Amino acid sequence: MEIKLEELEYQQAAIKSVVNVFDGNNKNTFDNACFEGIRSNVCSLSKEQLAENIKSVIIGNGIDEETAKLNELQELTIEMETGTGKTLVYIKTIYELFKHYGFTKFIILVPSVAIRQGVLSTISTFEKQLEEIYGFSPKSFEYNSKKLNKVTNFIEEQHPQIMVMTLASFNSEDKILNQAKREDLFANIPFIEAIGRTNPVIIMDEPQEGMDTENSVNQIAKLNPLFKLRYSATHKVSVNKVYRLTPYDSYKEGLVKKIEVLTVTEKNDEATLKLELSETKNGKNPIQAKIKAWHQLASGKIEFKDTKWLKDGDNLGEVTNNPSYLKYKIERINKSLRTGKWSVSFTNGTEILEKQTSGNIQSVWALQLEWLILRHFTKKQKLSEQGIKCLSLIFIDKVANYVSDDPIIKNLFIEKYKTLYPEFHDGKEPTAEHIDAIQGFYFAQTGKGEFTDNENSMRKNSEVFDAILRDKKELLTYGDSVANRIEFIFSHSALGVGWDNPNIFNIATLSNSYSEIKKRQEIGRGLRICVNSEGQRVYDKLNVADDERINQLTVIPNETYETFVTQYQEEIKEVYGTSKAGAGMTHTHKGKPQNEVHFKRNPNDELNKAFKRFWNALAKKTNYTVSFDEEALIERSKEALNNIDIADYEAEVSSRSIGTITEEGIEDEFGGKESYKLKAYFSALDLVEELSENTGLSYLTTFKIVDGITNHDHLAKNPPQYIHQASSLIKNIELEEMLRGLDYHLTDETFPFEFNDFVKQVDNSGYTDTPKRGIWDKMLVDSHVEHQFALATDLDDEVVCFLKLPSYYKIQTPIGEYEPDFGIVMKRKSLRNGKESEFYFVIETKGTNDINNKKALKESEVYKIKCAVKHFATLGVEVQYKAPVKDYQYFKTEAQKDINALIEEA
Structure with missing residues (x-):
């Protein structure tokens, strides 16, 4: 099988963007580019000419100067989304640069063995087809410190040369290329200096992976590059960005697979x-x-x-x-x-x-694998009709879960595969040999042959990556070879960067944590457009229906859809920004400015006399007694607890297909949802002790309640959640029983009269001006509701005076102290006899006028209000208590009813 070379418009645009930077350069020949036996790259253009060419290219590509980050450095940035063929783009760019300008020396610099092997494989795959197009083939080789003769040829040859090397091969002074005292030096100078005399064009593949550290920059500078060409989807450093293919463009134009995110998440997992x-x-x-x-x-x-x-x-x-x-x-x-x-x-x-x-992660893994295999079988049936082999990739948390005496993930996979296979294969059972053959795994090995998940070992162990990449084309077809038979590929971090395959259609992340692999890297392993057994890419029509789509990548992450998409979108924003980026994000972190505000007593004598009369009625203190009907409490609690319905501990599997990726966000389409019951594993709990601690009831009383529980199945589903609900129900019953037996009594004590001028450090939103009827000219408020209430009160002609009650005015209740909000004195003149009377009110403002509104009121707020009703009833008819009150007009309507009733009684 041979993967067919295509001439794609966007790839050609990326190639021309680099080639046109050197427009007008004299073509290099033996005569003008060979010095003392060294063939070099020579640029005849001035800095000014290069700068003009770069500006012309970015204008042609619609990139503004700010985005391009123009600079005199001899560097170019080419930004291409993962899966769109950047490796092939820069290889073809090498051919074009030799064709147009005679440049012969190229170094492809890679951050890891994985990417190096991938580059060498791509060069090998397309070498013959490129030779047919261009009429020549550059000499390409992998740098090896034990084969310095290849480096010598690189320096001297007139024919185009491509040296592929990792950053690690020369990034410290003790590396062979940097050594000055060797018998095999080139012309008595270190090899790195000799390479530097060739002025190579350095192609930096994934430069963000360590190529921009201070040490790396200094070491690369020794190579004396003619130009540095940066290729990546996720640049950290960007200079002279001449081409840009964003995720938005590649997704919109169908240059990569569409993405389905199929999530498996735990629900009601407090029991774990x-x-x-x-x-x-x-x-x-x-x-x-x-x-x-x-x-x-x-x-x-x-x-x-x-x-x-x-x-x-x-x-x-x-x-x-x-x-x-x-x-x-x-x-x-x-x-x-x-x-x-x-x-x-x-x-x-x-x-x-x-x-x-x-935790109970194995249940989630099992469902992830089940859905990966389901999607694999479903797609395999459809794809095989068009000669396309379906591959699935599984990232695991550690190698021991696949290669060990007790390989948890491997065992789960085999179990699920055996269960699902007959459904798609006419009821046939898979053989053990078949199940073994369809699995491929790629982990690093230590020198002793032991598998490891140490990332450094993986980077250094080239044999692992050789196996992956040598058989890459074999993986794309069905047959009898080992690679032909593989359909499911298991890996730790070995395939995280630098490896992809066009026929990866499903990716699952089985881990004990949210994926550490960046989303764009993770899904990048399978974004490439697929190929058939003839090596030809198979595209979908732009407006193809989802059920007919071929190029769809299913990602099964170990996190919620919201978490996955949010992180994916943030990674895109991090690189490309958005049209709204930065809006509303400026904070000084100094807090709001505070003002020194003076609160002055109202000088109106009549107002102050009325307030003192009101305070004399309001200031009486009370205490309370409580009597319980224990039997009623026990019976009501039994009934309530037996009605507890605990939701199952379960996993929810849901699908969403990403329709479009825009600068503002990701638009998706819901694809369905299913739930699965899971088994929880928890420590034994002492139900009596827990409920007693949470409710304050004695062990004996609690035991009588627990003894009457019959819904043990709900308790077993989720004991912590059951205890939480049971405690809440019992406490509510306690409070209701308490209210029945709650009695307030007047004491001989009163609240003090302390109403002098004062000063507060408070911002403008912390107070409301009340110049007409307030006891002070300003009033402290805690909310917008209080602010609006105070404004309306101050404007009402029937109000004599009012105030926000002081913080020391506290009413004692069985569930804690209670501080009401406002005290108001109103007046009413009788039309019958012309006599003017005063009426006293205490108000509790809330976000509702309905005491049964559980969304607006906490249970504790409701019970405190009910206690306060009994407290104020004990003070006598002089003080009327209104709670809860959301707006002044509601209070005024209710107050009018009380005033009319009091007048009639009088």
Whole structure:
């Protein structure tokens, strides 16, 4: 099979963008570009001429000068989205530069062995076809410090030369290229200096991967490049950007596969003993760590969040107030000398690693694999009709989960494959040999032959990448060879960068944490347009229906769709920005300016006399007594708890297809959703103790309630959630029973009269001017509702005076102190006898006028209001209490009813 070379318009535009920068350059020949036996690249253009050419190119490509980042440096940036063929583009650019200008010396600089092998494979794949087009083939080779004769030929040859090398091969002084004292030097100078005399065009593949550090820049400078050409989808440094193919353009024009994101996420997972090591610090104090775990809050709610800083000996159950973790006492916080990663070990044998989650992850993995295999079989049936082989790629968290005595992920894959195979193969069962043959795995190996997930080992071990890339074309067809039979490829980080295959149609990320691979790199492994068994690319029509689409990549990440897409969009914005980037993002972090505000008493004598009369009625203090009907409490609690309905711990699988990628965001289409029940594993809990602690009831009373529980199946589904709901229900019943038996009594004490002028440091939104009827000329407010209420009150002619009640005016209740908001004195003149009367009101403002509005009011707010009703009733008919009140007009209507009733009684 031979992959066919295509002349794609966007690739030709990228090639011409570089070639045209040298427009007008004298063509290099033996006579004008050969000095002392060294054939060099020579540029006859001045800096000014090059700058004019670059400007002309960017104008032609619609790139503004600010985006292009014009600079006198002899560097060009070519930005192409992953999967659009940048390697082939810069290889063809080499051919064109020799054809037009006679440039002969080219170095392709790569950050890793993986990318080096990929480049060499691409050169080999298209060498014959390119020779047919151009009539020549450059000499290409991989730099090897043991084969310096190839470097000598590179320096001397008149024929075009391509040397492919990693940055690591010369980025320190002890490397062979930099050594000045050797018997095999070129013309008695270090090889790097001799290479520098050739003035090579250096092609930087993925330069953001370490090529712009201070050391790297200095080492590359020794090569004395004629020009540096930067090629990547994700540049960190960009200079003279002459070409740009964005994700928006490539996705819109159908230059890459469309993306379906099929997510598997846990729901109602409070019952799991999930843990994450989120942060560590190692200073003067003992080593400490923050661990994300399920916390039981004071409200009874269960929340997954970070702990405080923990050290050896701390008990996670005590820290989180969650008894499920009581057996999790920290034994050791440690950083591995071998891997450099942090871990936390507990006395019960559990260990959690940096950037990994400990929990019921195997259930999620199983569903990810199930859906990957389902999508694979479905696509395989459709694709095989057109001679297209379907491949799937699975990233795993660690090699041991595939290659070990107990390979969890491999076992899960085999189990799911066996289950699903008959459905798509006329009921036939797969043989063990078949299942083994369709799996390929690519991990690094140590010198002893042991597999490892150490990333450095993977970069250095070229044999792994040779195996992947040597058989890359074989992977694209069905047959009898090992590579022909492979359909599912398992890898750790070995295939994360520098490897892709046009026929990857499905990618799953099986990990204990959100993917550490950048989204654009992860999906980039499968974005390329597919090829058939003849090596021809197969395109979809731009407006093809989704059910007929061939080029669709299904990504099955280990996170929610929202998390995946948000990160993907942010990565795009990070590189390309948006038309709205930066808007509304400026903050000084100094806070709002504060003013010194003076609050002065209203000088109106009649107003102040009326207020004092009001305060005399309002200032009486009360205390309370509570009596419980314990039997009623127990019976009501039993009934309530037996009605608890706990949602199943489950995984939700949902599909969304990304329709368009724009600068403003990602537009998608919902593709369906299914739910699967999961089994939770949790520590044993003492239900009586937990409910007693949360509700304040005695063990005996709590036991009587628990003894009447019959819905044990719901308790077993999710004990923490059951306890949370049960505690909340019992507390509400306690409060209702308390209210029934709550009685307030007047005491001999009163609240003091302390209403002098005062000064506050407060910003403009913290107070409202009340010059007409306020006790002070300004009033402190806590919300917009209070602000609007104060404004309306100050304008009402029937109001004599009003104030925001002082913070020391606190009413005692069984569930804590309560501070009402406003005190108002109103007047009404009788038409019958002309007598004027005063009426006193206390108001509690809220975001609703309805006490049964549970969305606007907390349970505690409702009960405090109900307690306050009894308190004010004890003060007598003089003070009327209104709560909750959202707006002044509602209060005025209700107040009028009370005033009319009081007048009639009088």
